[in-house]
Amino acid sequence: MSEQGKSRRSGQPGKSGQDQGQGQGQGRNERRNDQGRTRNRGTSGGPRQYSASAPSQRRRSADPSRLAAFETLTAVSRDDAYANLVLPGRIAAHRLDKRDAGFATELTYGALRGQGFYDAVLATCVDRPLDQLDRPVLDALRLGAHQLLGMRVPSHAALDSTVSLVRDQIGAGPSGLVNAVLRKVTARDREAWLDQLAPVDEQTGAASDAALAIRHSHPQWIIRALRQSLANHGRPAEGRTAELEALLEADNAAPVVNLVALPGLGDLQPVLEAGAEPGPLAPGSALYRDGDAGRLPGVKEGTIRVQDVGSQLTARALAVVPVGSAASGTQGASGDAVAPERWLDLCAGPGGKAALLAALAREQGATLLANEPAEHRARLVENALAAVPGGASSADAGNTWSIRCGDGRDLGAEQPEAFDRILVDAPCTGLGALRRRPESRWRRQPSDLGPLTELQRQLLDSAVEALKPGGVLGYVTCSPHPAETVFQVQDVLKRHPGLELLDTTGYLTTVAPALKDAGSEPTAPAADSGANSGTRPGNTSQLWPHLHATDAMFMALFRKVES
Numbered sequence: 306m307s308e309q310g311k312s313r314r315s316g317q318p319g320k321s322g323q324d325q326g327q328g329q330g331q332g333r334n335e336r337r338n339d340q341g342r343t344r345n346r347g348t349s350g351g352p353r354q355y356s357a358s359a360p361s362q363r364r365r366s367a368d369p370s371r372l373a374a375f376e377t378l379t380a381v382s383r384d385d386a387y388a389n390l391v392l393p394g395r396i397a398a399h400r401l402d403k404r405d406a407g408f409a410t411e412l413t414y415g416a417l418r419g420q421g422f423y424d425a426v427l428a429t430c431v432d433r434p435l436d437q438l439d440r441p442v443l444d445a446l447r448l449g450a451h452q453l454l455g456m457r458v459p460s461h462a463a464l465d466s467t468v469s470l471v472r473d474q475i476g477a478g479p480s481g482l483v484n485a486v487l488r489k490v491t492a493r494d495r496e497a498w499l500d501q502l503a504p505v506d507e508q509t510g511a512a513s514d515a516a517l518a519i520r521h522s523h524p525q526w527i528i529r530a531l532r533q534s535l536a537n538h539g540r541p542a543e544g545r546t547a548e549l550e551a552l553l554e555a556d557n558a559a560p561v562v563n564l565v566a567l568p569g570l571g572d573l574q575p576v577l578e579a580g581a582e583p584g585p586l587a588p589g590s591a592l593y594r595d596g597d598a599g600r601l602p603g604v605k606e607g608t609i610r611v612q613d614v615g616s617q618l619t620a621r622a623l624a625v626v627p628v629g630s631a632a633s634g635t636q637g638a639s640g641d642a643v644a645p646e647r648w649l650d651l652c653a654g655p656g657g658k659a660a661l662l663a664a665l666a667r668e669q670g671a672t673l674l675a676n677e678p679a680e681h682r683a684r685l686v687e688n689a690l691a692a693v694p695g696g697a698s699s700a701d702a703g704n705t706w707s708i709r710c711g712d713g714r715d716l717g718a719e720q721p722e723a724f725d726r727i728l729v730d731a732p733c734t735g736l737g738a739l740r741r742r743p744e745s746r747w748r749r750q751p752s753d754l755g756p757l758t759e760l761q762r763q764l765l766d767s768a769v770e771a772l773k774p775g776g777v778l779g780y781v782t783c784s785p786h787p788a789e790t791v792f793q794v795q796d797v798l799k800r801h802p803g804l805e806l807l808d809t810t811g812y813l814t815t816v817a818p819a820l821k822d823a824g825s826e827p828t829a830p831a832a833d834s835g836a837n838s839g840t841r842p843g844n845t846s847q848l849w850p851h852l853h854a855t856d857a858m859f860m861a862l863f864r865k866v867e868s
C-alpha cells in the first residue's frame with residue numbers, strides 16, 4: 306500500500322508534519338524531549354536561587370522520594386513538562402523502591418491536583434502574592450501543604466523534610482520562609498481551612514462556584530462547563546450539585562490502571578495471574594491496582610496496552626458498525642469478493658486507539674492509515690503500532706497499517722471518498738482526562754476553546770470528504786464540554802445534510818453490554834437542553850468518571866448517506 310502526497314511508510318514519519326498537537330494539553334509548535342520537557346525553554350521559569358553546594362552534595366541529604374516529587378513539580382512549572390512523563394524518570398534516577406515510588410507519586414499528583422486549595426491556604430500564610438515567590442519555593446510549599454493537609458504525614462515530618470529539601474535544593478534563605486509559612490499552615494486541619502476559605506451555606510448546604518473551586522481544586526470555568534454538560538445530558542436537576550461534586554471528586558482520585566489485550570495478539574491470562582482483575586466493562590480488558598504496569602507480561606511487547614476503558618470502547622464501537630453497501634468489505638449482489646475495508650485514524654498520536662484499531666482491522670481483513678501531523682507524535686504512533694504485524698515497512702505481505710505524517714485537514718481533499726471507517730479523535734481541551742493529567746486543569750484556559758473548536762470543525766469536514774458513501778465516521782473527544790461535543794455534532798449535521806447520526810449508545814452497549822446491565826448507559830442530550838436539535842436520545846454518548854470509572858469520553862457515530 307502506498308499513500309500519496311505527504312504519506313510516509315511506517316518508520317519514516319514525514320518532515321512535512323508540524324507539531325500542531327493541541328491534543329490533550331499540547332500547544333502548537335511545542336517540542337518535548339523524552340522527559341516530557343519542552344525544549345529550548347532555558348530558565349524561563351523566572352529567577353532561581355540555588356544553594357552554592359554541588360548537586361551531588363545537596364542530594365545526599367534530601368529525602369529521595371520528596372526530591373523526585375520536587376524535581377517533577379519544578380519541571381512542570383518551569384518547563385511546561387507533563388508530570389506523568391517526568392515522574393517515572395525521576396523515580397528511576399533516585400532508585401526508589403515500590404513504597405517510596407508510591408509516596409513520590411501521591412505527593413506529586415496530589416500537590417498538582419490540589420493546587421487550587423493549597424494555593425488558597427498558602428495565600429493567607431505568605432506576606433506577598435504567591436506569583437511573586439520564586440517558582441521552586443512555591444512548588445516546595447505546595448508539596449509541604451499537601452503532606453500537611455492531604456496526606457497522613459505527621460506535621461513534624463512534613464515540615465522538617467520540606468525545609469531540608471528547600472535548604473538543600475534552593476538555599477538557606479528560602480528554607481526559613483518555607484519553615485515560617487508551613488508552620489502557619491499547621492495551625493488548622495484540612496476541614497478547618499475549608500470552612501474558613503470555602504464556606505457552604507449553613508441553611509442549604511450549597512457552596513458557591515468560588516467555594517467549590519477551592520473545595521475541589523478546579524478552576525471555576527471548568528466547574529461551570531461541567532455543570533452545563535451535566536445539565537445538557539439530562540442529569541436530574543435535583544441532586545445535580547451533589548453529582549457535580551461527585552464528578553469533581555472523581556477527577557481528584559488516582560485512576561486505576563486500565564489495560565487492554567490487543568485482539569488476536571495479546572494474552573490477558575498471564576496478566577490476570579500477575580494480579581490484575583478482569584475489566585468489568587470492555588472485552589479483553591483488565592484493571593491493575595498494584596504498582597508498575599510496565600512490568601506485566603505483554604506490556605513491553607506492546608500486545609498488552611495501558612489504555613482508558615472509555616478509549617477502548619470508542620475504538621471498538623467504530624469497528625462494529627455495519628458499513629453501507631457502497632463501501633468496501635461488503636459482499637456485492639453477485640457475491641464477488643470485494644476490496645478490503647480501508648480505515649483511517651485522522652488524529653492518531655500517540656497511538657492508543659490506533660493500536661487497537663489496527664489489531665481489529667487485522668482481524669477483519671481491513672487496513673488502517675494512522676495520521677498524525679506532529680513528527681515526534683507520529684513516531685509514538687509507530688511505536689504503538691509495532692506490536693501489530695503487517696506495518697507498511699514490514700516484510701509481511703498485506704500491509705495492515707501505515708502512517709501518514711501530515712495535517713488531517715488536507716486529507717479529505719487529498720483522498721476523497723477513500724475510507725470506509727474514519728475516527729476523528731480530535732484535539733480538545735482534555736477536560737475529560739483531568740484524573741490522568743493533574744497539571745492540565747491549571748494550564749487550560751477558556752480562550753483555548755475557540756481555536757480548538759475551529760480545528761475540530763475543519764477536521765470533521767475533511768473526514769466527511771474522505772469518507773465513502775455508506776462509510777462510518779466516529780467523532781470522539783476526551784472532553785464533556787458542550788462546545789466540543791453536542792454543539793459540534795449539531796453543527797456538522799447542519800453543514801453536511803448527507804450525514805446521518807447513528808445510535809451511538811446502542812453500538813457502545815453492543816461492545817460493552819455491562820454498560821446496559823448496570824443500568825448505567827452513557828448519557829445523551831436531554832430533550833429540553835437545547836443541545837439535542839437534530840439528535841435523539843442515545844445517538845450521542847457521554848461517559849463519565851463518576852458514573853463509569855472512565856475518562857469523560859464523548860462519542861458520536863455517523864454514516865454518510867449513499868446518494
Ligand SMILES: C[S@@+](CC[C@H](N)C(=O)[O-])C[C@H]1O[C@@H](n2cnc3c(N)ncnc32)[C@H](O)[C@@H]1O
Binds near residue numbers: 328656658659676
Ligand atoms: C486527542 S489526541 C489523539 C489521541 C489518539 N487518538 C490516541 O488514542 O492515542 C489528538 C491528536 O490530534 C493531533 N492533531 C493536532 N492537529 C491536527 C491536525 N491538524 N490534523 C490531524 N491531527 C491533529 C494532535 O497532535 C494529537 O496527537
